[in-house]
Amino acid sequence: MRELTIKIKDKKRIKDDVFLMDLYAPEIATRAYPGQFIHIKTDDKITVLRRPISIHAVNKNVISILFRVKGSGTRALSLLSDGDTLNVLGPLGHGFSLKPRKNDAFVNILIGGGMGVAPLMFLAQKLTNKESNIVILGASDKNSVLCEKEFKTLNCKVHVATDDGSRGAKGSVTDLLLDLFNKDGFQGKANIYACGPEAMFCSINSIIADKKNVNCQISYEQFMGCGTGICCGCTVKTKTGYKKACKDGPVFNIREIW
Amino acid sequence: MKLDVKIGRVKLELPVVCASGTFGFAEELKNLVDFSKIGAVITKTVTLDMREGNPPPRIFDTGCGVINAVGLENPGVKDFIEKKLPAMRKVSVKYIFSVGGFSVREYSDVISKVDKFKEIACYELNLSCPNLQLKRIVSQDPDAIYKLVRKVRKETNKPIIVKITPEVSDITETAYAAECAGADAVSLVNTFFAMAININTFRPVLGNVTGGYSGRAIKPMALYRVWKVYEKVKIPIIGGGGIENADDAVEFLLAGASIVSLGTVNLVHPNIANDIVAGIKSYMDKNNIKTLKRLIGKAHEK
Ligand SMILES: Cc1cc2nc3c(=O)[nH]c(=O)nc-3n(C[C@H](O)[C@H](O)[C@H](O)COP(=O)(O)OP(=O)(O)OC[C@H]3O[C@@H](n4cnc5c(N)ncnc54)[C@H](O)[C@@H]3O)c2cc1C
Ligand SMILES: Cc1cc2nc3c(=O)[nH]c(=O)nc-3n(C[C@H](O)[C@H](O)[C@H](O)COP(=O)(O)O)c2cc1C
Numbered sequence: 196m197r198e199l200t201i202k203i204k205d206k207k208r209i210k211d212d213v214f215l216m217d218l219y220a221p222e223i224a225t226r227a228y229p230g231q232f233i234h235i236k237t238d239d240k241i242t243v244l245r246r247p248i249s250i251h252a253v254n255k256n257v258i259s260i261l262f263r264v265k266g267s268g269t270r271a272l273s274l275l276s277d278g279d280t281l282n283v284l285g286p287l288g289h290g291f292s293l294k295p296r297k298n299d300a301f302v303n304i305l306i307g308g309g310m311g312v313a314p315l316m317f318l319a320q321k322l323t324n325k326e327s328n329i330v331i332l333g334a335s336d337k338n339s340v341l342c343e344k345e346f347k348t349l350n351c352k353v354h355v356a357t358d359d360g361s362r363g364a365k366g367s368v369t370d371l372l373l374d375l376f377n378k379d380g381f382q383g384k385a386n387i388y389a390c391g392p393e394a395m396f397c398s399i400n401s402i403i404a405d406k407k408n409v410n411c412q413i414s415y416e417q418f419m420g421c422g423t424g425i426c427c428g429c430t431v432k433t434k435t436g437y438k439k440a441c442k443d444g445p446v447f448n449i450r451e452i453w
Numbered sequence: 454m455k456l457d458v459k460i461g462r463v464k465l466e467l468p469v470v471c472a473s474g475t476f477g478f479a480e481e482l483k484n485l486v487d488f489s490k491i492g493a494v495i496t497k498t499v500t501l502d503m504r505e506g507n508p509p510p511r512i513f514d515t516g517c518g519v520i521n522a523v524g525l526e527n528p529g530v531k532d533f534i535e536k537k538l539p540a541m542r543k544v545s546v547k548y549i550f551s552v553g554g555f556s557v558r559e560y561s562d563v564i565s566k567v568d569k570f571k572e573i574a575c576y577e578l579n580l581s582c583p584n585l586q587l588k589r590i591v592s593q594d595p596d597a598i599y600k601l602v603r604k605v606r607k608e609t610n611k612p613i614i615v616k617i618t619p620e621v622s623d624i625t626e627t628a629y630a631a632e633c634a635g636a637d638a639v640s641l642v643n644t645f646f647a648m649a650i651n652i653n654t655f656r657p658v659l660g661n662v663t664g665g666y667s668g669r670a671i672k673p674m675a676l677y678r679v680w681k682v683y684e685k686v687k688i689p690i691i692g693g694g695g696i697e698n699a700d701d702a703v704e705f706l707l708a709g710a711s712i713v714s715l716g717t718v719n720l721v722h723p724n725i726a727n728d729i730v731a732g733i734k735s736y737m738d739k740n741n742i743k744t745l746k747r748l749i750g751k752a753h754e755k
Binding site: 242243245268284417420421430432 | 517
């Protein structure tokens with residue numbers, strides 16, 4: 196791996212504060228797998244450290260990122276234009292382990308709370324048996340639902356929950372998850388892949404606590420320094436001690452943490 | 454052009470080193486970094502027993518600097534010898550071993566366990582650990598520095614670098630205490646005390662509440678301290694704090710550092726030492742400065 200300078204092919208604003216960016220990066224595209232991230236340094240004097248952003252999708256030599264403007268780093272990123280370059284390290288991190296099950300009894304459930312959808316598209320691209328993949332998207336209202344159409348294009352079954360009920364079910368993604376288990380049950384067998392806020396992980400964990408055959412991998416965020424495991428900055432507390440979000444994660448088994 | 458420089462008897466081929474805690478044990482970066490352009494790597498500080506470090510979050514970007522509260526997470530000297538050292542042997546670079554401790558005894562103990570390994574060229578004593586007896590950090594107290602360095606001096610024939618905190622009213626006193634006690638070089642600066650508060654949650658950002666400030670923002674303060682110490686001590690200074698490019702590095706050399714250290718910038722650009730070495734060379738060329746010696750402390754010439 197080395198520091199790469201990659202070119203922005205296409206930048207789109209898809210919501211007020213959410214951007215989708217295509218980057219020409221063959222070296223990353225050929226090696227990345229879902230759940231990994233790139234560590235971006237924008238060329239400015241308003242950030243010191245890099246900012247981690249998940250690989251949202253991969254199409255041949257192009258990787259896409261989907262990001263929300265939160266502070267100075269993501270704002271600087273959003274101000275760049277097609278043809279500008281980015282300095283990145285990547286692909287980094289331990290991503291999702293895909294569980295191809297011969298036994299179709301296992302269903303894949305992808306849960307994205309808010310910006311948490313970011314790493315899940317690449318995952319949906321890679322999972323086989325797309326028809327049986329369930330995607331649950333959560334957002335505050337109908338205008339903030341992300342990627343619904345794109346997941347449908349990949350033949351996933353998409354469920355949406357919004358806080359105000361303006362699209363899909365009123366409530367949270369975990370209400371929907373509970374519903375699914377109650378209605379369908381999947382014979383208690385499922386692979387859950389989730390990304391979102393901490394509170395969402397907490398509720399998922401309590402829903403699946405007694406379900407032995409439900410496996411759940413989560414992409415867990417932490418303030419990050421170097422991204423390569425050197426600085427010990429992005430520590431995550433697990434049941435077996437501190438781990439590094441950048442190297443041991445960002446994807447962890449939910450039962451390692453709760 | 455030769456840029457070699459000496460710490461005690463040990464020669465570094467280049468006057469650029471990677472600061473403790475910002476380069477791990479070097480081996481982690483072997484696929485990412487060209488080590489031929491690095492004078493030495495100062496290891497992450499190692500203590501007698503392993504330390505799991507502070508609760509998260511541990512690192513925060515203020516926009517012009519970085520506050521960290523890693524809390525000396527390290528494998529402890531036993532695991533260092535068994536797990537890290539064998540991997541470090543596969544990387545061709547000079548190592549300065551950073552030692553930490555919570556009592557004088559601990560520094561000696563750690564050194565006595567690793568002194569036989571020839572991979573370790575020198576020691577850097579990180580005197581910014583809280584001392585359990587003193588109830589403050591050793592490098593704030595000239596007497597404590599003197600006693601500790603005297604004791605450790607007896608344990609080893611390898612060069613000893615004493616790394617001091619900038620958080621004192623007069624850093625020349627603490628640097629001078631290190632020199633008097635037999636240190637071969639002083640290293641400055643370590644981080645400044647700092648914190649940040651999240652105004653949305655009303656809570657401090659860092660798990661440890663307070664941390665140490667490094668990066669771009671501290672450069673002028675660090676430079677000032679190198680300048681002052683140069684006027685007081687004769688031993689070489691490893692100077693750094695906020696260096697991001699060759700111009701910054703040259704400033705430190707002009708202020709009196711014999712060697713410059715790169716810290717926070719390594720977290721962003723792990724290969725930056727290469728550019729900085731090249732930049733120092735071209736600066737010297739351009740200004741017709743033939744030897745490193747002529748550059749060091751040049752800004753003090755009247
Ligand atoms: C592995 C990983 C993958 C990520 N992938 C994506 C992605 O695909 N799309 C996306 O939009 N975001 C993603 N993020 C989050 C993104 O990195 C942060 O939003 C970004 O670093 C904020 O930088 P900033 O300079 O814009 O904001 P800052 O000015 O640094 O911070 C703005 C606000 O965000 C909070 N914040 C900043 N960083 C974090 C963090 N890591 N965790 C929690 N709170 C934080 C701060 O408390 C502050 O209130 C990811 C994070 C990680 C660790
Ligand atoms: C994440 C991080 C970890 C650090 N860990 C150590 C350490 O273990 N021992 C030490 O002596 N200094 C440590 N430091 C301090 C640096 O070595 C350096 O002295 C300081 O950061 C100032 O230089 P800079 O501004 O170039 O980073 C650490 C700094 C950072 C940012």
